[in-house]
Amino acid sequence: MRNMWIIAKREYKHYFISPIAYVIMFTILVIVGIVFALNVWQASQPIVMYSPYVPEVSIITGPMLFMFIFSIPALTMRLLADEHRTGTLELLLTAPLRDWELIAGKWLGSLLFVLTLVAISLLYPLILHLLIEPGLDLGVLLTNYLGLILISAALLAIGVGISAMFSNQIAAFFTTLVVLVVLWFLIGAPAEIVPRFSDFFRYIDIRDHFYNSMANGVLNLSDVIFPLTLLALGLFLGTLTIEIRRWR
Known part of the structure; x- marks a missing residue:
């Protein structure tokens, strides 16, 4: 566990010397700020016909999670691909370090960065709470942010697992992007085409878990189990890949 935390702290610090991380953080916060401002402006307009x-x-x-689909590949692409390219992965594999500690440490470092971004974004709900009457529902706020964190953690684990498979950061980026786009946009589509298996496809649809449950203040057990399952699969894939590299 100590090795995992050492790796996590190193990766977390590395994000703050990387221009890509700052660009991602700035872009997400600005776009969310624009969406937030537009919605607040709309709410302030005189009502004529509608409630x-x-x-x-x-x-x-919602916008934050959507943008994570495209930014998480950039956050995870170098985590192991760059170690392999520079040859430092071989050094790590000879160190007294378990494979799962390496993968979990890389994942945890990226998660800490995303949690920092999520924490900064809490400024927007605070402002919204002060602007509307009777204020935000605390339960809805908690389920929204729990969903955001759980799904982000799962997507980061997938990104880390894929990064372990490549020595080229660009290849890791685009492979992760394709997988996340499929998970977000396409995997739930057959629910309407094949009604017989609609429950199954809705269960594996990330958007359904977030927008139809957690975003509305509803928290089902499946909404927690599914992202945790994806998280475990991503970390398992990364660990298995490292073990294969070790024994080549």
Whole structure:
């Protein structure tokens, strides 16, 4: 466990000397800020025909999660691919370090960076809470951010697992991007085409777990189990890949 934390702290610090990480953080916060401002402006307009519009916390967490689909590949692409390219992976494999500690440490470092970004974004719900009456529902706020963190952690694990398979960062980036796009946009599509298996396809649809449950303040056991399963699969894939490299 100590080795895992050492690796995690090293990776976390590395993000703050990387321009890509700052670009990602700035871009996400600015875009979320624009979406937030537009929704607040819309809510402030005089009502003519429709019922009053009251912004909810999902106007913040929804866009953030969507942008994570495209930014997480950039955050994870170098984690192991770069170690392999520079030859430092071989040095790590000869150190008194378990394979799972290496993978978990890389994943935890990236998760800490994302959690930092998520923590900064809490400024928006705070402002929203002060602007609307009677304020935000604490339960809805918690389930939104729990969903954001769980799904982000799962996607990061997938990115780390894929990064372990490549020595080229660009290849790791695009492979992760394709996998995440499929998970986000396509994997739930057959639910409408094949009604017989609709429950199964909805279960493996990340968007369904977030937008139809957690974003609305509903938390089902499956909403927690599914991202944790993806997380475990991603870390297992990474660990297995490192073990194969070790014994080549």
